[in-house]
Amino acid sequence: EEPPPHVVFIFATTDPHKVPVTILSRCQQYDFKRLSTKELISLLSDIAASEKISIEDKSLLSIAREAEGSVRDSQSLLDQVVSYAGDEVTYQDVKDVLGVVDRDLLFSIAEAIIGKDGEAVLSLFSEAEKYGVDFKRFSVDLQDLFRDLAVTKSVEDSAPLTDLVGEEASRSAAIVEEVKWEELHALFDMLSNGVERLRLASRPGVLLEMILLKMAKMPPLISLAELPERAAAAAVNAGRLMREAKPAFAQSSHGRVEDKASPAAASTPSRENFSAPDSDDLPPVDSYDVNAEELPVEEVENEGAPADDGWSGTKPENPEALFRAIVERLGPFGEVVGCHAKVVLWDEAKGHLAIEAQSDHRISVENKVEEIAEIAGKLTGRRVRVEVVVPKGQESTAQRARRESDLERKHRREMIADPVVQHLQRSLEAEIEEVKVDK
Known part of the structure; x- marks a missing residue:
């Protein structure tokens, strides 16, 4: 209850809502925000260098994405990979340990979808099936990629808003040059709806394959500004x-x-x-x-x-x-x-x-x-x-206008002659300024 002045207790938790109020009331609370993917990569790179571990940048990027901003989780994942592969860590080791989806495969499928190449989409998806990828995880990763592509297309300086670095950033910039933002948004919507359906699908592989093929076969979108010219x-x-x-x-x-x-x-x-x-x-x-x-x-x-x-x-x-x-x-x-x-x-x-x-x-x-x-x-x-x-x-335009005008006058007369309306006029000493008739 009364610790000595030189004693300071430091508690750490990822679930502050579970801490009793009696303890929270006696503590100063500091909330640590998640780190960005780029910050985690820098931290893991420093750790690997200090421990004399050889690891590719692509591997560090995959670990940082898996950690989702958590320093503790990123260090735990790095420790798992090093325990499996030793001091020489390759990208394949990271994929084997963490089960992440190959980023090259995701980019290739995105390029095939935007290029309207259904045959390439089916071939790449078949290759993913051979490696035994988790279809729900694959769809979420592809959804994240299309989100990054849409941001890259929309914002001139998209680096702070996406996890794309190095070669991936250059590849994304090349992809979005060939597609309209409206089409990227439509593809993202189609994939997002598919992700929701995959959760209840009995055969997620077949469903995801058809979703990707539908995205590849989506017809070009026509903006409203183009309609007059086409007409x-x-x-x-x-x-x-x-x-x-x-x-x-x-x-x-x-x-x-x-x-x-x-x-x-x-x-x-x-x-x-x-x-x-x-x-x-x-x-x-x-x-x-x-x-x-x-x-x-x-x-x-x-x-x-x-x-x-x-x-x-x-x-x-x-x-x-x-x-x-x-x-x-x-x-x-x-x-x-x-x-x-x-x-x-x-x-x-x-x-x-x-x-x-x-x-x-x-x-x-x-x-x-x-x-x-x-x-x-x-x-x-x-x-x-x-x-x-x-x-x-x-009926001509003038005849129709006259008929509608006569009908409106008729409704106005009926409304003004209504006993309830007349009573309200007398009670409130009000005047009727306008009568609107729903057509």
Whole structure:
């Protein structure tokens, strides 16, 4: 209870939570943090030099990783290896005593996965099976390696954040140059999920083999930033195929477009051969539910024909030629318009151009009516009014907006007339500022 002043007791434990409170209250507590792998390697190297033990750096790295930051454990592991191998310790001795996975094998498998070489992955895994590696331990070590690769890819100076030293650091830097960070992250997720499944697997070797093969066969990832460019390229290709297969059109006396292609040609469409719409399938213009009052957004008038800026001599001869010329001048988006819209009326005397758009692409076409009107004005040398129409029975954007607005007003009236709402207004002397209706 009362030790002499010259006596100091020093206790060491790895489980401070097990020490009774009566002892902790009489002690000054100092928590020692784990050492990094590099610090442990330096410590073990000094010990080996002082004891005149010859050991490779690769062997010291494996011992330090096994110790997981513990000085005591690292010294115990070094003592086990020296007891087995003597004063000349090789990397193979360390693998035999500690059962660690060969780092060269881990790096080779990682390189094969990132290189999409499934055959090499299977061959390397078969080699690991011959050496009798522990599959769960192997998967955890590979998981740690992919974590280090992801950090190396993400951080310019990754040395303080990983256990990679010397040759391994150089090899990791070379690997990550060939892969995107998103793909590394996806591979890490796949492997992490596999590690969890291995704990309950009855045949962990087969499961791990299929996980590695799946990682090697993972298709390339496409970022969201690349989607618009790829979509535009696909539209251009589709438009090219459509232009190659589109039959000739002629204009009738009332301005509608009529297909003059032969019946045989029109009756044999294919996936690669896009056919133009048959005029017999087009309803008369007066069958469209379109008027200026209902479609204020969908109708656009250009300000008039601009001065000659290189468009002279391009006045189309018929509606189909006018529409094709507009499509060609809309850029990549024009190919989408060409595939999913068609001209149904061109009144040259009034400068009225009606375009029918498929329902799935109507809004996209409506967003381009100003540009279409401007291009049409330049091509024809006059003011052009453009309207986007929908087939009879379908709903235009303006009609849909009006219907939704009427429904919202109806719900608002019902809400304000509700007795509970009126009672709350009177009790709280409140006013209704806004009514929101869940759609």
